Amino acid sequence: MSDPDKSRHVTIMIADGRKQWRVTGPLEQELAAHRCQTATTEKQTLDAALEQLSSHSTIDVVIVNLLYPAENDGPPNQEPLGLAVVNAARDRERAVGNGKRTTLVVALRQPSTAYPDLDREARDAGADHVLEWSDLGPRSRYGGLKELAKWIHDELTRNDLIAPLPELSRDDEPGILTALSDIGEANVSLLITDLAATVAEVKSARLTYVTPGASGAHVLRAELTLADDTLRTWLLKFAKDAAELKTELINSQNVAGAYTTQLVVEYLPYGPASHGGWHAIAMVFASGAKTMRTWLCETSATDHVSDVFHQLFLDGGLATLYRNATRPAKEQRHGNHPVPAVEGLMLPPHRRLRVRTAIAELEGLMRESRAVELTVAPDIVSTIEGFVRSGEIAGRAVDHRHGVLEVVPQHADLHGGNILVLMARHPRPCVIDLAAYGRQHWALDVARLVVDIVMHCLDPAPESHFWDRWSVWRAAVARTSLFEPAADDPDNPAAIEALRWVAAHKDDLLPLLTDVKQWEWHVAVAEQLLRYACRHRLSTPKRLLGLVAAYDQLHLAQSALPNVPSSF
Template sequence: MREIRGLLVEDLKQNVELIKSALGFEFGKAWKWTVQWSVCNDLTSARLKIAEPEVYDFAIVDLHLGEGQLQGVPAVEDLVKRSERTFVVAVTGDQAMFAEHAARIAGLEVPLIIRKQLTNDQGDWAFPALAAKIRKRVITHDPVDSRTLLYDDDKIGMVSVLESLGGPEGDIEHGAAVARSLAMSCLEDVNMQNPRFHLGYLTAGKSGAHVCKVDYSDENRSPQSFVLKIGLDKRALEHELQANRRAAEALPEQTLVRILGEVRTDRSGYSAIIARVADRAQPLSDWLRSGASATSARSFAHILFDEVLGRLSAPHLKDEIPISQWLRSSAIMRLRARAMVDRIAEILEHPAGANRADAAVLRREITDFVEHGTLPVEHPGRLDGSVVLVSGFGDLHSSNVLVQQGRNPNPVLIDASRFGRHHWAADLARMTVDVFLRVRGTGVKALLWEDFAESADVAGRLCPRCDRTELAGDEAVDHFLDEVVTQLPGYVQFEGLDISAERWHWQWHVALAKEWFRQGCHPDLPLPRGVLAFVAGAHHLRTARELVDQLTF
């Protein structure tokens, strides 16, 4: 049993009795709550009540106090200023004047409803729905304590998130309240009974977002786990939600973690989206490192690119753009590559580094391509055509693909924020380069130069038409890469897309080069791996140039 405080500002007695009895019934029937009512029939008494020390949990204000005058508006303004905890609803009985009345309270973020909506049992503002909205707001704004919210206070990642959410002062308790409020709003479960949350840090998201794991339980159910993404960029979260929905329509059932509900915004200015955690799943990167067999690694690669993503290259999804447009790099990519080339200039030729005798030529070729989209072929006219776009996941890497354990490991994709139209090779190239740089030869090996020459040689042969006998070693990661590269012609519907073998061959090398340069610029990549990426990218550019010059028409 719980008692909440409600303020009713209404000058018609029959409306007072209706609202009190109807809401009282809904609270008692569903949750065994009672309401301590304060009723005012004029503006002065209402403003005095609002100014009392104890804040109301909710308030219902009739705008039409005083014979047609909108004397209820100042009461609404006082309530909004008094506390963000109070759930305020403004009521009008004049449907014809609804737009004008809404304009009067615009900016207060207070819902305006027509009185007869309350008595509609099925409406969004009928008494059952209104009671649920009030209850959720009350629970959301309950004081945060160890009974309702736990977080990893010994983990610096989670503490830093709460400090960030806590405003300029870094108030951790306020940050925890914001996270809890957003989690509850995203879950949209109005039947929560004494909800309890545990927050854990996962990673930093795009545009400064925070990605957390939320374990939620209450008296009615066992714990459930979700991924909560919180950020100030509501537009970016809206974009991610819509991209997730488009991806869900295109991909097979149960292969994508779907975002639940809508983007929710807290009064703090933060917004959030939430998705259910995939059961018994781990990132592909961890799975490949943790003892996966060669057979399972190859099987997983085939399922991912053939059964899950293969349908995205169906001929009816085909589009085209000029080759010159595809070769051109974005401004941010040009800036990053320019900085990286300057950074590694001496390392490229140093005997203890990359030890490249052609370092100066290599730098020039990289710069010409990234800065100007130049591929120095002997017959430039052969680059006057177009390349094929298909639907693509857009950000396919070993942390965005989960391996769901079972009789046969199955892929589950997360973060479809970049789902859309992409070059046919984009997903394959991005995953190939990511796994090579992030999973193959990681740890201390990635910090040293001992395997640089061998890795650069293997990186240059990631093509189904190249000799890759040294790639398929004992490690699962090599078998995964070998399967992806070997079976590439079968993953993309080249015949239906009208892409000849000559065309896809040179474009595959350019797609790899673009990815080597893009990922090689990432600041958290060890420097030897960054240099390796640029050397490999330059090699694939040279291969592509040779293949274009060999084209026959």
């Protein structure tokens, strides 16, 4: 990992023609706070500075004053002679010829009306950072020498000129190698330092790979050794796009207090930290935890299902907020109008296209005797297409008269990969991944979890790749959606127990459900099933289940639709 020979020793040359050496001592002190030992040489004349640059000695950082006092009296009384030092520093680098940065150049200037383009000229000559002398004052907007020291430290680390701190270690596992080569080891180090800044100083971090979810972020587990030798284990999420991480962090702060404290994983409040185009957030790593998807595939979970689901939803769990309904309104020409319930249950446009692709991929199997051979195949396709296209429910158009959209605060990505079960004598659930948290149709959290259990926990691989259990899965979805207990299944006791628990707790989990809204629940389940039909990571039989069970749900929804006065 980090090069053991590479030290944290920094050599600085300051070239200033004004004999004002206020920088050296304080800058060295600030760099010491980043655990760098600094040796600084000060060159008062231009020649001395240029001579030093032409020698073979190592110079990690050049700090150069751009405007030197003019040799002749009279205006202008300053000349941009420092540009020669910038050029010399870059020439030196080019002479090495490997294209690597060996010296950082910081150019400083006084405000000058005589040289309005000096910033640009300095950058063109190769300065990495151009500041005004006044920026170095402790109360400047820039942040003074403290900020400059941080910049120097971070750039030296990123350019591999000093060994990174915290020191990273890892094994040769492909996931971690990919993540580190994407993000860059120096960036990982700097991001960890920044995330830890308000908590503790981190000496070293041992990294392991964690399989990410659908977000595409890199997820790593980091065992940290702090300066006082105590250990912490964090989960780090790295992404190129800060927005989603930021939302996740803000949501984690917003939900704190809404549920029992232990239900949501604890996030580090600071972040996202940003370095070199990457962003990161951190949370406490739940050691010894399994995802609910994994857990429900184990027979030993069966006896604890009821207890874990109770903690997840009831008594300060997620269902606490499922009654807090609001009705979003949409502005139209004649004032505000309620939104039809069906609009909260339709797939977003990009998913509609994916469903169409899934139908094209799977349709043939519906007629295939070696698969499921359904006589109603054409009806399945047209029913799903009608719903996806216009929200039509098995041939019937619905609008606000059939129901008005009510939304409640939900996790909004409640699948078994986003629920951890902490293993103990009494296992305990913990919710992660709050990026989507917010108000949505009241049935969606529960619909998503039910469908996720069927897709991932009923006959996991290899059985999920065969067709002989297909009708059992289809029946389990149908029965659970009607709040009837799913049939006994000795191969999947924990998953069945979970589905039965949901069916038995309909009043707690779906407190807004009434007879006239029953159809909305079935449509919510259908919408979730269609999403899973598009997932190539699922087996083909499970994907086809997504389509056919969605068709079943749309029919159940249609027969539950309330009668409304016919429109004209």
